[in-house]
Amino acid sequence: MTWTWFHRLASPPHVYALATRLTPWFAWPAGALILAGLYGGLVLAPPDYQQGEGFRIIYVHAPSGWMSLMVYVTMAITAAVGLIWHMKVAHAVAASCAPIGASFTVAGLVTGSLWGRPMWGTYWEWDPRLTSELILFFLYLGYMGLRSAIDDVQRADRASALLAVVGVVNVPIIHYSVSWWNSLHQAPSVMKLAKPEIPAAMLVPLLMMLGGFTLFFAALLLVRMRAEILNRERTANWIHEALTG
Amino acid sequence: MNTSAVNAARLVLARDLKLAFRKRGQFVQPLAFFAIVTTLFPLSISPELARLREIAPGVLWVAALLASLLALEFLFRDDAHDGTLEQYALSGQSLTWLVFAKTAAHWLLTGLPLSAMAPLAGLSLGVPYASLAGIMAPIALGTLALSLIGAVGAALTLGVRRSGVLLTLLTLPLAMPILIFGAQATDLAVRGASYAAPLYLLAAMAVLGVTLAPLAAAAAVRISLE
Numbered sequence: 001m002t003w004t005w006f007h008r009l010a011s012p013p014h015v016y017a018l019a020t021r022l023t024p025w026f027a028w029p030a031g032a033l034i035l036a037g038l039y040g041g042l043v044l045a046p047p048d049y050q051q052g053e054g055f056r057i058i059y060v061h062a063p064s065g066w067m068s069l070m071v072y073v074t075m076a077i078t079a080a081v082g083l084i085w086h087m088k089v090a091h092a093v094a095a096s097c098a099p100i101g102a103s104f105t106v107a108g109l110v111t112g113s114l115w116g117r118p119m120w121g122t123y124w125e126w127d128p129r130l131t132s133e134l135i136l137f138f139l140y141l142g143y144m145g146l147r148s149a150i151d152d153v154q155r156a157d158r159a160s161a162l163l164a165v166v167g168v169v170n171v172p173i174i175h176y177s178v179s180w181w182n183s184l185h186q187a188p189s190v191m192k193l194a195k196p197e198i199p200a201a202m203l204v205p206l207l208m209m210l211g212g213f214t215l216f217f218a219a220l221l222l223v224r225m226r227a228e229i230l231n232r233e234r235t236a237n238w239i240h241e242a243l244t245g
Numbered sequence: 246m247n248t249s250a251v252n253a254a255r256l257v258l259a260r261d262l263k264l265a266f267r268k269r270g271q272f273v274q275p276l277a278f279f280a281i282v283t284t285l286f287p288l289s290i291s292p293e294l295a296r297l298r299e300i301a302p303g304v305l306w307v308a309a310l311l312a313s314l315l316a317l318e319f320l321f322r323d324d325a326h327d328g329t330l331e332q333y334a335l336s337g338q339s340l341t342w343l344v345f346a347k348t349a350a351h352w353l354l355t356g357l358p359l360s361a362m363a364p365l366a367g368l369s370l371g372v373p374y375a376s377l378a379g380i381m382a383p384i385a386l387g388t389l390a391l392s393l394i395g396a397v398g399a400a401l402t403l404g405v406r407r408s409g410v411l412l413t414l415l416t417l418p419l420a421m422p423i424l425i426f427g428a429q430a431t432d433l434a435v436r437g438a439s440y441a442a443p444l445y446l447l448a449a450m451a452v453l454g455v456t457l458a459p460l461a462a463a464a465a466v467r468i469s470l471e
Contacts, residue, residue: 138418145414149405158468159401163415166397166461170419173450177422181429 010087013238016229019222026219033212040205048202054118057111059206063213064108065129068136069171071101071217075143076168079161091157092232094164095147096224100217102140108133128179135174139167153232250339254346257333261350271319272354279312279359283366294371301370302431305380306387306424308366309359313388314416316355317395318409320347321466325403334470344466345459348396356388372435379434386447387427393454393462394419400465423450 008014041059048055075097082090112130113123124130143160150156198206233239265272286304287297297304324330324347333343363384364377372380398415402408426443433440 135418135421138414142411142415142418145411146401146405149402149407149411155468155471158471159465162397162461162465162468163401166394167419169457170422173422174418177425177446181425 010085010089012089012092012229012233012236013242015089016226016242019226019229023219023222023226026215026222030212030215030219033208033215037205037208037212040208041202045202045205046199051119054115057115059209061108061111061115062206063209064104064111065133066210067213067217068101068105068108068133070214071097071104072136072139072164072171073168074221075101076164079164082157083161083165088157088232089229091161092228093221093225094161095157096221096228098140098144098147100220100224102137102144104213104217105133105137105140109137128181131181132175132178135178136171139171143167250342253336253338254342257343257346258350261347262353265350265354272316272358275312275316275355276358276362278315279308279362280366282308282311283370287370298371298435301367301372302380302428302435304370305363305367305384305431306428309363309384309388310391310417310420310424312359313355313391314395314413315409316351317392317399317416318412320351320392320396320399321403325469330466331470334467340463340466341459344396344400344463345455348392348459348462351396352389352392356392357385359388360385367435373437375437376431376434379440380431383427383430383434383440383444383447386444386451387423390423390447390451390454391416391420393451393458394423396462397458397465400462400469403466403469423447426450 037059042056045056047053075094078090078097079094081087082094109130112133116125116130117123143163146163147156147160150159230239283304286300290296290300321330324333334340336343360381363380364372367377367380368374395412395416398412398419401415402412405411426446430440430443430447433443
């Protein structure tokens with residue numbers, strides 16, 4: 001097996017061109033899946049026998065919460081790759097992840113609290129998953145705060161990469177200590193392979209939304225990454241050729 | 246185990262303690278801060294001991310966390326200013342051990358005195374005498390874990406503008422498990438129940454911190470010195 005594909009990922013012009021080419025391949029399926037998932041979830045799925053129509057917010061809430069964690073892990077992995085192999089492009093990817101992940105976290109928090117209003121009778125309940133989500137948001141804030149406080153790009157890259165790695169080691173500890181602290185929330189019911197507790201008419205749109213959000217994140221990441229690379233390489237010659245082409 | 250690295254670490258620990266005793270003011274500040282913060286609660290909530298006893302574990306823990314964080318800013322600052330830290334990095338000795346020694350000195354100078362002061366503050370909040378060990382032991386272990394995690398943040402924010410606020414923003418989310426288990430242990434102790442389970446979990450976090458945090462902190466010091 002040759003590793004040239006991996007080495008070529010270290011070259012900003014190559015990655016810029018690759019990202020430009022790949023963006024529509026993620027963006028269009030993402031849009032199609034999200035539209036289909038929304039139609040399936042908001043129109044076709046039957047109302048929940050306990051929560052009525054209110055449960056439908058799960059189609060935005062669960063994918064947002066899922067993405068907020070997945071983006072953090074993606075950020076930490078790319079940051080570690082940047083730290084270990086000194087890859088500038090990997091740092092650019094990690095830096096582009098943070099604002100997207102923070103936005104998904106905010107979406108998860110807002111939809112969670114909106115869901116709480118009809119279900120718990122209050123907008124905010126100190127339930128373990130919402131609390132973990134809030135702490136995750138603070139972790140994103142810390143990461144972005146550290147980046148913006150350091151002027152030198154290379155130092156900001158390495159310092160924030162280390163912070164992301166330390167953070168991702170702590171995420172499971174935080175998650176389990178918070179759920180130990182308080183366990184009010186319903187147990188997860190999506191992924192029980194033996195006997196799914198939610199019917200297919202509800203589950204299929206949810207999985208479509210999960211897939212759609214993941215592809216949406218990939219498309220957003222590619223766009224942000226191009227902007228980040230352009231900004232970092234603004235003095236390089238290849239930029240002129242790439243933009244005037 | 247590399248004996249020369251341990252020796253060097255021991256020398257750094259002795260040096261930091263000696264320096265601290267020469268500049269006492271800096272290390273009295275967090276203790277005074279802790280005393281003032283715990284005084285704010287009776288004044289802002291109620292002088293009734295029965296009500297204060299309910300919130301005492303939370304008050305003690307939040308005040309101890311903040312006081313300990315306040316002191317973290319000094320952990321590397323002076324040594325980074327006068328170039329000592331750079332010499333450590335260039336010395337050929339394991340920077341991990343040296344950073345661990347500095348962190349240990351920092352805990353001996355802030356966490357340990359804080360855990361000795363906490364029972365006093367606890368009594369003023371109406372906590373029963375029998376639970377004083379249940380206040381000291383968790384705060385001693387919790388501040389150790391916090392010093393270790395905070396060392397990473399302190400090293401990353403070296404030479405950064407507004408480093409105090411940023412250090413708090415970086416460290417507090419990572420310190421949430423310490424707060425959860427620590428406050429739980431103290432709360433159980435105040436109620437006269439067994440607090441062994443959360444204390445063991447705190448100890449586990451302190452052990453994890455001793456094992457991993459100095460490695461990350463040393464890497465962070467190198468990044469900041471570049």
